[in-house]
Amino acid sequence: MKKVAIVGYAQHKILPNAGALNEVELLMPVVHKVFADLGISQDDIGFTCSGSCDYLQGAAFAFVEGLSAIQTHPPIKESHVEMDAAWALYESILKVKMGDAETALVYGFGKSSPGNLDSIISLQMDPYYISPLWPDRVSLAALQARVLLEQKIITAEEMMAAVVESRKHAASNPNALITDLLSEDLYNSNNYKSSPLRALDCPPISDGASAMIIASEDKAFEYTDHPIWIEGIDHRIESSNLGSRDLATSPTIESSAKLLQLENINFDVAELHTQFSHELPFLQKLLNLGDVPINLSGGPLVGNVMMCAGLDAIGKTYESLVKNQLKHGLAHATSGPCLQHNMLVHLERQS
Amino acid sequence: MSSDQTPKDYRESLIHLEYQYTAGSATTTFLNQVKEGRLVGQACPKCKAVYVPPRGSCPRDGIATTIEVPLTDKGCIESFTVVHIPIPGNPIVPPYVCAMVRLDKANISFLHLIQGVEIEDIRIGMRVQAVWKPKEEWTHSLENIKWFAPIDEPDIDVSTLRFKEA
Numbered sequence: 001m002k003k004v005a006i007v008g009y010a011q012h013k014i015l016p017n018a019g020a021l022n023e024v025e026l027l028m029p030v031v032h033k034v035f036a037d038l039g040i041s042q043d044d045i046g047f048t049c050s051g052s053c054d055y056l057q058g059a060a061f062a063f064v065e066g067l068s069a070i071q072t073h074p075p076i077k078e079s080h081v082e083m084d085a086a087w088a089l090y091e092s093i094l095k096v097k098m099g100d101a102e103t104a105l106v107y108g109f110g111k112s113s114p115g116n117l118d119s120i121i122s123l124q125m126d127p128y129y130i131s132p133l134w135p136d137r138v139s140l141a142a143l144q145a146r147v148l149l150e151q152k153i154i155t156a157e158e159m160m161a162a163v164v165e166s167r168k169h170a171a172s173n174p175n176a177l178i179t180d181l182l183s184e185d186l187y188n189s190n191n192y193k194s195s196p197l198r199a200l201d202c203p204p205i206s207d208g209a210s211a212m213i214i215a216s217e218d219k220a221f222e223y224t225d226h227p228i229w230i231e232g233i234d235h236r237i238e239s240s241n242l243g244s245r246d247l248a249t250s251p252t253i254e255s256s257a258k259l260l261q262l263e264n265i266n267f268d269v270a271e272l273h274t275q276f277s278h279e280l281p282f283l284q285k286l287l288n289l290g291d292v293p294i295n296l297s298g299g300p301l302v303g304n305v306m307m308c309a310g311l312d313a314i315g316k317t318y319e320s321l322v323k324n325q326l327k328h329g330l331a332h333a334t335s336g337p338c339l340q341h342n343m344l345v346h347l348e349r350q351s
Numbered sequence: 352m353s354s355d356q357t358p359k360d361y362r363e364s365l366i367h368l369e370y371q372y373t374a375g376s377a378t379t380t381f382l383n384q385v386k387e388g389r390l391v392g393q394a395c396p397k398c399k400a401v402y403v404p405p406r407g408s409c410p411r412d413g414i415a416t417t418i419e420v421p422l423t424d425k426g427c428i429e430s431f432t433v434v435h436i437p438i439p440g441n442p443i444v445p446p447y448v449c450a451m452v453r454l455d456k457a458n459i460s461f462l463h464l465i466q467g468v469e470i471e472d473i474r475i476g477m478r479v480q481a482v483w484k485p486k487e488e489w490t491h492s493l494e495n496i497k498w499f500a501p502i503d504e505p506d507i508d509v510s511t512l513r514f515k516e517a
Contacts, residue, residue: 018373019373020373020374020375020376020379021373021375021376022373022374022375022376022378022406022407024375024406024407024408025375025376025377025407025408025415028407028408028413028414028415031413032414042413055368057370058368058370058372065406067410068406068407068408068409068410068413069408069413070410070413071411071412071413071414072410072411072413073398073411073412111373113371114370114371114372114373115368115369115370115371116368116369119368120368123366132364
């Protein structure tokens with residue numbers, strides 16, 4: 001099967017409330033930018049795939065509306081996932097690997113500001129036993145944080161460090177939503193939202209859009225001398241029954257890491273889709289990342305566009321490898337409560 | 352056992368979510384004009400197609416529709432249906448006619464009511480014009496137009512309305 005490379009990525013500046021701008025108006029400039037960077041157009045794209053969520057928009061078939069941001073004449077081959085666009089990337093990679101397309105445009109968009117995200121996210125869970133209880137996303141995350149703290153897998157200091165560091169890193173990310181530095185005192189005086197999570201341990205409500213272009217090994221060198229190869233990608237999901245999961249570990253991440261043989265790779269950089277502060281030290285240990293710089297973009301704690309943040313982790317890893325001429329990058333995307341569904345992506349820069 | 356005595360082993364649990372809907376900047380501009388009794392579409396700078404109501408982008412070319420195009424409130428019926436089933440909460444009593452109305456110079460049609468004519472006389476291609484509510488009732492809504500009613504002009508062959516590239 002053909003190797004696949006990321007050759008372009010663009011991200012809208014993350015906004016707390018895009019106001020009058022609708023999803024299409026957020027997405028269009030991003031798609032135009034990713035094309036302009038490569039000097040190509042939709043005519044050069046073999047497959048188009050998006051990630052979005054009807055419940056975020058409060059409208060059926062949100063992805064069809066989203067297509068208004070894309071040139072669809074002559075007719076295009078197109079698909080959609082009702083998931084983070086990281087999974088739209090996964091579908092696109094399969095298309096290219098199977099030889100159905102040489103290039104693909106992947107994009108995601110989401111506005112969390114119009115609705116109540118806590119209620120919306122609770123609808124993604126098991127509709128029989130869990131969703132009717134309307135558990136909010138922060139309380140669910142707090143369950144896992146509590147387990148990790150009590151089993152001494154992580155510490156409260158590590159959670160604080162994740163938040164403080166994310167603000168420092170955000171300074172170099174022009175698209176970050178939050179860039180204010182945070183002192184330890186300010187963190188410690190912050191109220192709990194759902195113990196042990198303080199409001200500052202949670203990601204900000206965010207609006208935005210991102211787009212990425214991938215190409216087969218036959219095409220990639222037309223766009224760059226140093227393609228960023230997708231050396232490995234794997235995603236796995238755990239039970240929707242929270243009571244049957246051991247929240248102190250992640251069998252999905254462990255098995256994906258094993259399958260991708262990550263233990264043999266010295267990563268130069270990693271971007272993890274860690275929406276809550278406790279998830280960062282947890283995954284750092286689980287993936288043996290030790291001294292590897294993590295979330296140099298600031299990560300989801302400084303901007304967390306639903307249906308995009310997973311793709312953004314991959315896009316930011318790509319950007320780090322390109323900009324700093326690094327060799328190996330690791331990206332992680334997640335969905336579902338308490339890191340239920342996880343994707344790991346190993347990127348490698350052609351030297 | 353009659354059906355009302357059958358024990359229920361389920362309950363209905365309706366989902367209630369509230370949203371602050373955003374029309375988008377193009378549609379907002381359009382609705383501001385509608386409030387003043389004007390219909391202003393937007394055209395694609397590339398293929399020149401005119402969209403009303405505008406959504407801000409040309410779905411054909413994927414670019415912003417930056418050209419404002421003032422339109423009349425006259426057009427024709429591109430397609431229609433007779434509604435016989437009452438919709439809960441809708442004050443209109445069936446049977447009534449919903450039509451895709453294509454305004455003159457526009458390249459897409461929008462859904463509106465047809466009144467002021469016997470249902471059996473309504474036909475595709477029929478010329479219609481907006482019947483507006485009194486000015487003091489105008490708001491940011493296409494409901495400023497009560498309905499479209501036929502006007503005494505020759506029918507249009509709707510096949511001639513198909514989009515042709517400029």
